[in-house]
Amino acid sequence: MTQSAGTHPHSMDVGRIRAVTLDLDDTLWPVWPTIARAEAALADWLAVHAPATAAMYADAKALRAVRVQVEALRPDLLRDLSALRRESIRLALTQAGDDPRLAEPAFDFFFAERQRVDLFDDALEALEFLAARYPVVAVSNGNADVHRIGIGRYFKASLSATVLGVAKPDARIFQAGAQAAGVACGAVLHVGDDALLDCRGALDAGMQAAWLNTAGAAWAHEGAAPHATVPSLTVLCQWLA
Structure with missing residues (x-):
């Protein structure tokens, strides 16, 4: 099921x-420009x-090659992107002969x-719409902090791997999201950009799923398709209104 406009059925x-x-990442803001800017600032x-x-x-x-080394040395950190980044910096410092305490x-x-993210143009309006109608819980594999970003007021809770x-797509992180919202999984709509991690x-986990599919890609996974495929958060909010 692929939809590209708000007039399509769902x-x-x-x-x-x-x-x-x-x-969060790539749903409310583009993540890779954010990471690239942060890495340039770190340099x-x-x-x-x-x-x-x-x-x-x-x-x-x-x-980034150092990060690959750390992933191999510390597979226990694969679910903790902050620790993975910190230990990658520490290893780089050590290899270069600088003080590893600078990590x-x-x-x-x-x-x-x-x-310091640049929200998509419709993100704030969508957050205001959603938060006025439902408890909203952030569920992310990344390490963005909604409070430091300045959008914490829209969220009842923020959960991370x-x-x-x-981590997504493990059902347990979605179940934790439903629990934080105070409802059963069957009463939750999950919204995200990743077809596998978010929607599948x-x-x-027994939730309804809305796929934010800005590129108009086809659904390529086995099993049921998302309950809605939207080109923007604005269209999703129109369907929920």
Whole structure:
């Protein structure tokens, strides 16, 4: 089922929705420009505070290669993107001969920059619409902080794979989202951009799912399709009104 406009049919049972769980990265803002900007800011910080590391890892690809090393050394951190980033910085500092204790302030600087997101044009209006009608719970595999970003007032709770120790599409993170909202999974509409992590995961957890599909891609996964496929959050809100 692929829809590209608000006039297309959908199978959402709007009357059954009592809460909304919402993905963050690439649903409310584009994530990769945010990460790229934060990594560039980190490089500038390292140039001042850890010049040997900055010189050795002047190329962002080189620093990402260190992250691959850390993933292999510390598979326990794969659900904790903050810890993974912090330990990657620590390893880079160590390999370059700089003080590994700089990993903490370096990460703190990066993390603050990571929260400087550019919301999609319709994100705030959609959040206001949703929060006025439902308890809204953020469910994310990433490490964005809705309060530091400045949108915490729209959310009853914000859950991350880092805190829960499980990541989408694991049903348990969706179940935790429903619990935080105070309703059963069957009363939740999950909204997200990732067909597998968001939609397939939510469907497997017994939720209704709305796929934010700005690219107009076809549904390519086995099993049931999302209850709605929308090109924008604005269209989703029109269908829920």
